[in-house]
Amino acid sequence: MFAEHLAECRTLADQASDELDRLKTAPESERPGISAAVFTLLKQADDSLVSLQQMAKSVPAGERASLAKEEATLRQELKAKATELEEARRELLLGSSGGNTEKLFLAREERRKATAVTQSLQRSTNQLKDGNRMMAESEEVGVQALQELRKQREQILRAKDNTNGLGENMGEAERAVKELEKPACAMM
Numbered sequence: 001m002f003a004e005h006l007a008e009c010r011t012l013a014d015q016a017s018d019e020l021d022r023l024k025t026a027p028e029s030e031r032p033g034i035s036a037a038v039f040t041l042l043k044q045a046d047d048s049l050v051s052l053q054q055m056a057k058s059v060p061a062g063e064r065a066s067l068a069k070e071e072a073t074l075r076q077e078l079k080a081k082a083t084e085l086e087e088a089r090r091e092l093l094l095g096s097s098g099g100n101t102e103k104l105f106l107a108r109e110e111r112r113k114a115t116a117v118t119q120s121l122q123r124s125t126n127q128l129k130d131g132n133r134m135m136a137e138s139e140e141v142g143v144q145a146l147q148e149l150r151k152q153r154e155q156i157l158r159a160k161d162n163t164n165g166l167g168e169n170m171g172e173a174e175r176a177v178k179e180l181e182k183p184a185c186a187m188m
Contacts, residue, residue: 002059002067005052009074012045016081023088038085045078053108 016038023034049071056067 002052002055005048005055006070006074009045009048009052009078012041012048013074013078013081016041016045016085020081020084020088024091035085035089038081042078042082042085049075049078050111053111 019034019038019041023031023038026034052067052071056064056071059067
């Protein structure tokens, strides 16, 4: 299975090399198409290397080392082809039609770094979303607390008014009791 992937990558690299040779001698009108075809072949080889890396994870450790060496050798060959394509584009003033070859054939560590950065950004985004959600919940709790405090203030003011009224009633009741307690004048 691994031999098939390696053979496929080598075949794609050979095809890309043949197309690069053809690119240098092709008429100017055909060069952009050939350049795009070379990029497509290199991209397919890169995809095949990525799947090879994924499959290599399930191989016993002894075989994994030899596969890693073959993969590294093939990756270097394909990087050289990608560099050659960029040089040919510059020489022939083709620009970057067909795609940028700088992102092809990245090593496992480079892919891991890119994945780690992406995951870190995703975690940060999630934390920001959580923070915004908590802020909205806190604001809602604060509004509810203010409403409850307003209700309690109204109750306290009503109780104070009732207490003042009660004090006045007590004063009148005391006067009435004193009047009743006064000795009655007897006329006899």
